[in-house]
Amino acid sequence: MALPRTTLEQWVVLQTVIEQGSFAQAATALNRSQSSVSYALSGLQERLGLPLLEITGRKALLTEQGRALLAQASPLISAFLQLEHRAAGLRGGVRTELSLVVDSVFPKDRLFRALKAFQQQFPDTQVHLTEILRGESIEQLNERSADLYITTLAPENAIHGRFLLDVDFVPVAKSDHPLFQLPAPLSAEDLARFPLISVADRRSQRTENRATGQAANWTFTTVAAAMEAISVGVGYGWLPLGSIEKVLESGVLSRLMLAARTVRQTALYMVTDKESQNFDQTIGALSQCILAECEVLP
Template sequence: MFKTTLDQWFVFKTIVQQKGYSAAAEYLNRSQSTISYSMAKLQSQMGLQLVQMEGKHCVVTASGKRLLEMAQSILSDFEYLEQVANGISNGIEAQIKLSMDNIFPKDVLFQAITQFSEKFPATEVVVDEHIRLLFSDTQNYDLRIATSEDGLIPGPKLLEVRLLPVAHKEHPIFQSEQSSYVLSDLSKYKQIFYKRSFVDDDDSENSVPRRIWSVHSVESAVSAVKANLCFGCLPWHSIKELVESGIVRQIPVEPKLEIDIPLYLVEKNSLAQGPATQYLAQMIKDAASEYQAH
């Protein structure tokens, strides 16, 4: 059995925040005697002086400051627990699973989640990333950001991710006197390749040419190109700063090589969605629309 209660620690926290017993009593809409009794009992049960009066001012002691820091974390967790429970009782999802293609811009994703969290702070968004994600890939999810498959449109289009052929500024490609290349010219150089996350290595190992280096994320591909290990077609939003700084250069290919990958929002069951999932879906659409407009 615990010696103290959450309410006692909450009263202690309020006394410190409001800088006195009287102000804490007014803030909590309780009598000052109730506040004083709660604080006195907490200090007695702990065997420590947590606050002390210096003239008319209430000052937290060193021991009280240390324990208050720990108590605040517990109080925050308990407040969060109550928010989740209250949300569930009102039909609000405790968790949303978002499955996402790794090439989707993270700035767009986090903008959407930030806006979502302001309205549904107690709902957890679990982001599960995969490379070259198809909407039919079997997996448990509530929302999915994926590419199309066999020409089918799985849902509203969010945006298009542009891939550009790039290499490190000191890559052998740029040591040549050629002003531009055709695709066949690049075949002698090692290229980065996005291996599908849902394909077993054994199933795809024999289909990958020796001059291709396979990775499972855009971040790994960018790092490999930045390290001058290979060239690759990388998302513009992931390499913009590297290109603008001159560390990475776009490879001049004729005809011009620019690949636009459309990404769509797939909703597992729009009719059965709760309010939090519906709102997150809308925030993703809004953030993607804003991104595409720029």
């Protein structure tokens, strides 16, 4: 395979001359002498065998051939500079990939804002996101071998545990559901006559069924599926308030008035099973973005 006849440096000099408008200004921008800029461009045109520039007054302009070739070279220059930037990041300990495991009830708007903020700091780091169901054990989480987790597990069950927020679950049903025809506030006996729609959490489901004697229980693996089931009138359920605010505003769903408490809270924590010496700057930056979105002071 033949080596290139031209160098990246020569193309960068050409691009700078066009951006600056003259050899002198390009020399200043590149911190080089004007003669070295002229030499680089002469060598480039000689090796290509094409005139790339024409001088009009004191201004350097591209020829037709120069415009066509520089347009093709510009993305290569950008890619090479990005490559060097990434190499500098790797040299400084920036990770190329991170894995993040997130409980499905964690507010999506906060999650995506945190990821966007992290991307702005580390554009070359890929984040692999996995959503999990509530109630996974620490053993199940460890099997996933993630760098960072947002889970319902308390800090004492993992290293580097940090409280993030409480997710408020509220009881809702389709606005024309028969439950709204009963006198409020509703009792446990009133609720037990209708199917309970749940987002998967085996531990809480077993407790809830024993406590209420629920006639039927429909379990879904995502908040979206549970919300859709409730929206068509299958039953009632407890859903995270942050995920259903727009549906409540639209009038499709309405909150139920209960004799017992009308809000249940699930605490979410950010945890990692990494040793402290492996808690590098990339993981630290992602965790700070998440903490900032949850308004938790560092």
